[in-house]
Amino acid sequence: MRILTGTLMHETNTFNERPTTLEDFHPLIGQELFEHAFWRGNAESTGGIVETLQVEGAEVIPSVHAVAMVSGTVVDEAYEEIKRGVLAAVRAAGPLDGICFCLHGSMCAKSVLDPEGDLMSAIREEVGPRLPIVCTLDMHAKATDLLLASVNAFTVFRTAPHTDRYDCGERAAELLLRIIRRKLEVVTVAARLPLLLCGENSMTTVQPMRDLIAEVYETGREKHVLNAEYALGFPWADTPHHSVSALVCGEAAELEALTDTALRMAGRLWEKREQFRFSEETYSLDEAIDVALREAEGPVVVSDTGDNPTAGASSDLTGMLERLLQRGVDRALVAVIADPASFAACREAGSGATLELALGRRRPDSVEPFAARVEVRSVHSGLDASGHSKERCDAAVVRIGGVDVIVAERRIAVYDPAYLAQLGLRPGDYRLIAVKSGYLSPGYRAMGTRSLFALTPGQTAIELDKLRYERLTSPIYPQQLDTVWNRDEERERMLGMFKGRRK
Incomplete structure (x- = not known):
């Protein structure tokens, strides 16, 4: 079994005017990854992906490993260079059984506000519609339409502070192997909420996030669900993609059931929106x-x-x-x-x-x-x-x-x-x-x-009402306290994403 992997991790704070350059990412190309040990263990999800696949006897083909500390907007040249390297590795890899990629989910480049969606879309164009792709995401990711259309399934950090990064990678690798071995056609649906949260009011050690994460585990055990997660977004980025999402993946034949499950998860979080207070x-x-x-x-x-x-x-x-x-x-x-x-x-x-x-x-x-x-x-x-x-x-x-x-x-x-x-x-x-x-x-x-x-x-x-957004889609809670979430409209939007999707 041959699995290609890679890492592109950057959480972009657009309020920080210092740009993030290629040098900040310390990119490693191909086999250079295995010359280092810093990524093993719980440093990031890459360790969980690679080590789990190796234990299962898979041939791991590394593309580009690029991680930069949270900072300002990524310069276009840096993103384009990383993207070229990943695509070159995909083209040179030969026959693949799957791709397991480590992403953040809240990266912004100067000219590309959704680099992760753009990258995975480009990869999908290269490998075609059938090859299974599973990605890890940070809990503070945004799940855009382009990303969802390009990736079959996701695993997301379930702890804040993030102490389960390795586990998240391990779960992603195991999910990909399950999809490959059972030859499953898998999709992920996302029920979105017009909601801004910062980590300081959504720690998973306190309520309401503690109970919501417990429900994530319960939902993941439902018969039609392969995996369920929350992606909470990142408030210090001025983008039009802000939302909190409930992500549920499963077989494409179960699309309506998956949609209803994601809506149920989103509804539970929305009902608790006033309970998200500072955790200290x-x-x-x-x-x-x-x-x-x-x-x-x-x-x-x-x-x-x-x-x-x-x-x-x-x-x-x-x-x-x-x-x-x-x-x-x-x-x-x-x-x-x-x-x-x-x-x-x-x-x-x-x-x-x-x-x-x-x-x-x-x-x-x-x-x-x-x-x-x-x-x-x-x-x-x-x-x-x-x-x-x-x-x-x-x-x-x-x-x-x-x-x-x-x-x-x-x-x-x-x-x-x-x-x-x-x-x-x-x-x-x-x-x-x-x-x-x-x-x-x-x-x-x-x-x-x-x-x-x-x-x-x-x-x-952390007082989000003191930040000046220009691209933020309104209305959104708590910027506008009277914001309304319409479950039926969200269901129609979610199902509409799959109409006419390439088979």
Whole structure:
């Protein structure tokens, strides 16, 4: 059995003006994938796909593996180069039994607002209508008509924070093998809701998402269903494709039953729309600091939600740091401020040096840096030997007043508190740790005595009504609280997608 695979993962924050280039994707071509190990395990769904197929004895043919951290709009040249590489691999692969691809589902290029749909449509043109294609998606994906028309089935992350990435890939590979071995003709239907959600009010560890995910598992066991999922969309992208979708796949002969099942799932979520509230205690910045300082024991972990790199923000705003200094807070840590020039200055000066830094940006709408006199406590190099880590990079730890600051060489996702240990930092030494994050990883939640959201400004502001959309399709909840979802109209739209579809 011969299966082609590939990876194109990017969650695009269109409010971040810094473009995403080909270099940001670190593309690996063909067999280069197997020269690395960073993708194995739970790093991303690619590991689950490849390792499951290999265990089953399939020949895995890698095309292009391209993953970039969440950031601004992808430049056209980068997307087109990746697309050309994937299509070249498809053409050169010879006879295939199927394709299992790892996608995000919320990528935007400058001239192509739906790159994943565009790519999979191009692949479908190459391989014809019969070859089964299964894709993984992030939970915060958008399911466009073009993507649905090009792919037979999807598996989607079922956890937020995303701790099941490997499992999602494993399920995709197993689903593809089932389709191939049973020679099934499979389709996916999507019931869409006019709804905007951010991860901070749809964590799967709290209600209502916890019960909704439990229902996903139950739905997947129904006789006519091969797989069922929710795709919640990504609110920090200004596109016309915003929606929350219930995805159900099964045999094409069961189209009407699949449609009704997806509508039932969508209806359950729609009924709970007013229950999607922030999953942590949420305060203004000053109130969050007040609450943290009242705690008898620490550390209290405070999310700097507006400058969250895991949702695409620049991660260089100094507002949180400045407020801590203005209030004379001590035994505090800011993790992290991404500033390559400041890191380079610290590296050159060395541990123990005192120097003046022009650090980060003071406000989202300005490039003015924060002028600070810092003591360099330590400098750390060689922390990302593979060059592919999203969770660690070279950094310096500096002290300003009573606040320690991690000055990172580039943006990273502060998912793993083990990074603090790599920098010689002990969480117990602090009473407040400010993390540039939205919802916290299980590691940070377990580390803190309490966790809070601070409503800070930035490219990932979680108060969605403060974002300025130009392409957003209206009406949509909660931007318009009187938004109506019509189940019968949605059913007609869903079934209409399959009229005249090529056999």
